[in-house]
Amino acid sequence: MTGMLADLFAQYHGSLVRMLYRRTGDPDRAEDIAQEVFARAVAAPPRNPRPWLFAVALNLVREDGRKSVRQGRRLVLYRAEQAEAAAGADEELDRGERIALVRAALDMLSERDREALLLKAEGFNYDDIAATLGLARGAIGTTLCRARRRLVEAYRAGKDKQHAAS
């Protein structure tokens, strides 16, 4: 059991955190949820791990999001000023803006479309996406098509709005 769980962790933890970060926009929340997911896997080792891990994670995001204020959670961060930060300041702003635009565009998608897209980005095949989201495999192609189109449209619209404003 040790080996299996450690394996799961090594294999999927990074991918899970990344997906959660893209989904929530909050690195700490992503880490917390990932830890919770693996803790649950310890309690009840899943048979089909990857869909299970990601499905639990996405459920937690949905449940969690209903709380408007996250109580009892604190992050105290003391950070040294990085030399690079000063140097790449302008560059970072643009990149940050771009990421913000993508995130805004992602928010325009339906939850299911968004999740399918994020799972695909983690290398899930159609079978696993279907298993994770509880959809029919035959629907995945259509779902991804719609998700991709809407993301691109929303992103372009957001960019245009921004340029019009500036």
Added chain:
Amino acid sequence: MPHLEDGTLHALLDGEIPSEELPPIEAHLAACAECRARLEAERAIRGEADGLVEAIEAPAPGVARATVGARTAPAKRPRRWLREVAWAASVVLAAGLGYASRGVRPPAPASQVTARQVAARQVAAGQVAAGRDGSLPTHPDSGVTAPLAAAAEAAKQPVNASPAPANRTEVRRESRLGKEAPVRRPAEAKKALADAIDSLPRSKGGFAVPTERLTLNAAADRATVVKLRSAETPAPAAPAGQAAGGIAQLRPRRLDTTSQLHLEEIVVTGVPANAAKVSAPVVAPAAITFPDAIARLGGTIRLIEGLVPLRVEALGDRVRVIYPLAPGELVLEQWRSAAGVTWKISAPAGFPADSVERLTARVRE
């Protein structure tokens, strides 16, 4: 064959069409210019969309930020992704013991108030040299004691964001499941430590690998937690200096075991140079791998359930499994004898005896 559906086009682009279904699709594409054009259009959209999603990686480096209490709005600049942070110094994780296990509410004796006392105690113990003016030293690379004091200050001033010192890096994370209560008396601290050990995960069968490691810090009257990280979210780079105060120093290690426990670990050691000398054996133990250790012990090894070992050593015919404490190390020493495998636990001076007993109870094969 009728025109191809959008879903089919994307499945084709994603390589998800079963091989037996390909020939009619390819035949249609060969014959139908419209569908060919649509395929190319979808290919472009797919490329752009996937690129956008992948762009959401590693946010930009952030500036110092302190958030205490309920989560505030995100900083204006996206904060730096943890994996990119070069953690040059100590990490002090408050005793949230964030196991994220349902129903487990571990005691969290985060002693911000006594942090200064802790540092002072260490100075008294000769582990840290005090400055001439009696101030506690801050090693430029580790800044161990200063963050403790800073943490104490921060706790007293919940609203104020403490300014980040010039060349220190510290992250203090309190899990949302942990509660905070300052520990004022040694007896409370001992109990907290005992409770912390008791709340380590147990499995019904087999050996539970916790996703967070409990670091027992008896000297500071608190328990700190360091998270395991997988290989994909690597731990920060090795720190340059040595921890002056002996709370924590980070170093990623790869742990070799017979099972596939390939984790990059955040290893918390807290051994200042002079303390190490006190407990160092005459013959230096040699680091060995787990499979080697198991072989030496005749096919089995005992571990403390719920804790993740730092490393394994061999000293003569004895195998030593090392667990991190701060300061010092907890050693589970075992060797083959007439009776089978004998083992004992050694802890540094000052570690409560009943906690040793509790740990003893958690030794499993």
